[in-house]
Amino acid sequence: MSGQAPAIVGVEGLAAGYDGRPVLTDVGFSLPGGSSLCVLGPNGGGKTTLFRVLTGELAPLAGRVHVEGRPAYVAQTDRTRLDFPVSALDVALMGTLPGGRWWLPARRSERSAAQAALERVGLGAEAGERFGKLSGGQRQRVLLARALVQDAAVLLLDEPLSGVDPVSGELIARLYVELAEEGRAVLVSTHDVESARDFDLVLCLNRRQVTFGPPGAALRRDALEQTYGREMIVLEGEQPARAITVQHHEH
């Protein structure tokens, strides 16, 4: 990460929500190219809402947002239609749509780019497999391949490690580093406090911005307690805090 690089993601005084009611307030941070940001927070803390604002899908209720170019968004895999009849290659090819000419069939060069992206995520051999028949980790990697094909300066990954197998998890985590080294800004939302230490920056949300900064400064016990409340168990009392989160499902 270069501290001198200009910010390609900037958020200032952001409030966002639905039907005029804010679910996330007081968010402000900036992210230069070539860096990775971990967005931590509990369920309903505003992580996905923040990403929806950054993609332009949701208009802010207040504040300013700047994102360079059109970001590539990798949604949680369970939001995709598993019964829809498309192959892994078809899904990766969807990443060529932002390049214009969406009304024409994919060119050979676009198919090659999609195949190359699948190979980069270790799924070159599964290109013809139906998406819904792949494992959860493989599906997540296919969605990541779609984002790679977009060749965006900013990548938003919404809980990409949720429910994936260890092999896929390791491969995806390695890609964060590679993508940041290519000069992109990589934003990853997660519940996993421990994995946040591997990122350049950490943003903690719990319906508002709790803290933002390098892991050493942001992952302090008080910040994590404000972020997770009773969903967090602190394993050690030292700073920076070591903690795990526990999901409480209330119905």
Add this chain to the structure above:
Amino acid sequence: MELLDLLLDPWRSGIGRRALVEVILVGGFGGALAFWVVEERLAYTAESLAHGLLPGLVIAALAGVPLLLGAAGGALAAACLIALAAGDDRVGPETATAVAVTGLLGLGALLALSPDAPPRLEELLFGDPLGVGDGDLAAAVALFLAGGLALAALHRPLAALSFDPPGAGGVGPPPTVVRLLLLLLLAAAVAVAVQGLGNLLVLAALVAPAVAVRSRAGTPARAMLAGGALSALAGAVGIYVSFHAGAAAGACIALALCILAAAGATLPVRRAAAAGRRAPGACPAGTPPPPPPRRG
């Protein structure tokens, strides 16, 4: 020889020939469009549009202008009223739409049963493919060619939207624009197809083909081609049955389509095509799509 005559007789008559060309063209396009109607959960919208345009059809019949104009105007008016009704949070979109559509259907029936109305209300309700004129055929050709091109152009954005509703905005044209274009195609199909299949039966051509092929098609393109072919075939079968048995043509076509849909939905799918390796959480082929998530 008798079998050959059975097959060729409709083609030897001008009425039968026009009817066959009409149902093959409209069925071909409607069957392809049906895939997206089902995937985007627009069956109720299609039914509402078809029923809601009855006043437009009757007014066109009363004024002596082409029914297609009345259908187009009726579809537009119905779409606006449905959009207004669906936006009313006090009663919910489905209830509001049902009330609006029933009101339009009632208004259409009232106009059709007035003393000045032409006597053939049943043609508007149940269609008469054996009565299509040159103008209807021209509209069917235009729908098949222009609609087919539009479907081909929208294929990739529609696939992105149906596959990943929350992520579609990030990879393709705005989802609202894609949905609007699909609705326009649906309205055009309803306006043209209602000539042959009538206000009440047209829905069969816009839903049944997709149900028939859904669990068997490996890709959206194959599902569209198979749906179009099946729909055209069902249209031709309906015309043959009507021609030789003297039965109502629109009803014969609708029944043929629904029989194909029932067979496609209930007959077992070959394991090799549908099962394969199934990942945890994966839906079996042919199960209805899960509702798209509203927010994260």
